Amino acid sequence: MVHxxxxxxxxxxxxRTTVSTLTLASMLALSGCATTPPPDGIMNQAxxxxxxxxxxxxxxxxxxxxxFAQNKFQQAQAAMxxxxxxxxxxxxxxxxxxxxxxxxxxxxxxxRAQIQAKTAANQQLRSQIDESLATEQRQNQQGQVTPTQQQxxxxxxxxxxxxxxxxxxxQGFQTIPQSTTDQGGHP
Numbered sequence: 317m318v319h320x321x322x323x324x325x326x327x328x329x330x331x332r333t334t335v336s337t338l339t340l341a342s343m344l345a346l347s348g349c350a351t352t353p354p355p356d357g358i359m360n361q362a363x364x365x366x367x368x369x370x371x372x373x374x375x376x377x378x379x380x381x382x383x384f385a386q387n388k389f390q391q392a393q394a395a396m397x398x399x400x401x402x403x404x405x406x407x408x409x410x411x412x413x414x415x416x417x418x419x420x421x422x423x424x425x426x427x428r429a430q431i432q433a434k435t436a437a438n439q440q441l442r443s444q445i446d447e448s449l450a451t452e453q454r455q456n457q458q459g460q461v462t463p464t465q466q467q468x469x470x471x472x473x474x475x476x477x478x479x480x481x482x483x484x485x486x487q488g489f490q491t492i493p494q495s496t497t498d499q500g501g502h503p
Contacts, residue, residue, distance in 0.1 A: 354396060355405035362389050362408040365415035374418040377425030385414035 366385055374382040392407035 352401040352405070354401050355408055358405050358408040358412070359392060359396065362392065362412040362415065365412045365419065369415045369419040369422065372419045372422040373426065374415075374422040376422070378418040378421035381414055381418035381421060385411045385418055388414060 362385075366382075366389060369378075369382055369385065388407050388411035392404045392411055395401070395404035395407055
């Protein structure tokens with residue numbers, strides 16, 4: 317019978333322990349070389365979201381959230397410099413999330429400001445309408461003609477025009493009925 321492996325009973329116990337220890341040490345050395353790669357993609361995403369938050373005026377509408385995002389991004393940069401890539405990835409992801417929150421709050425704040433401006437403009441228009449109606453009612457009570465009554469009366473003809481009698485039926489312009497089979501637009 318042929319054995320591929322030598323039976324372990326023929327080796328001394330010290331050799332087996334040494335081989336096991338060397339195997340374990342080489343595995344640990346190789347695992348130490350296989351570290352996490354730098355989280356460049358996550359860092360770039362965080363930086364893009366920070367810039368988007370700044371562009372959305374987060375400094376005005378959500379300064380606390382923007383500050384959190386900037387601080388976490390700076391911590392992520394420091395972790396990258398110290399080659400602590402796992403920590404850098406985690407901090408960069410948190411910075412990205414905080415920047416997104418700051419941007420959303422900034423957009424909400426800007427929308428609320430626009431709503432307040434439109435509400436104020438609408439209130440001003442309502443006040444003007446109310447004043448106009450009150451003025452019209454006072455004029456109506458005093459017997460003056462209101463603008464709505466003026467619109468229902470005929471306008472006078474200009475001084476240099478002459479009005480004549482209306483043209484009797486059949487003597488003016490005549491309309492020719494359109495034929496349903498004619499496609500060219502000619503009678």
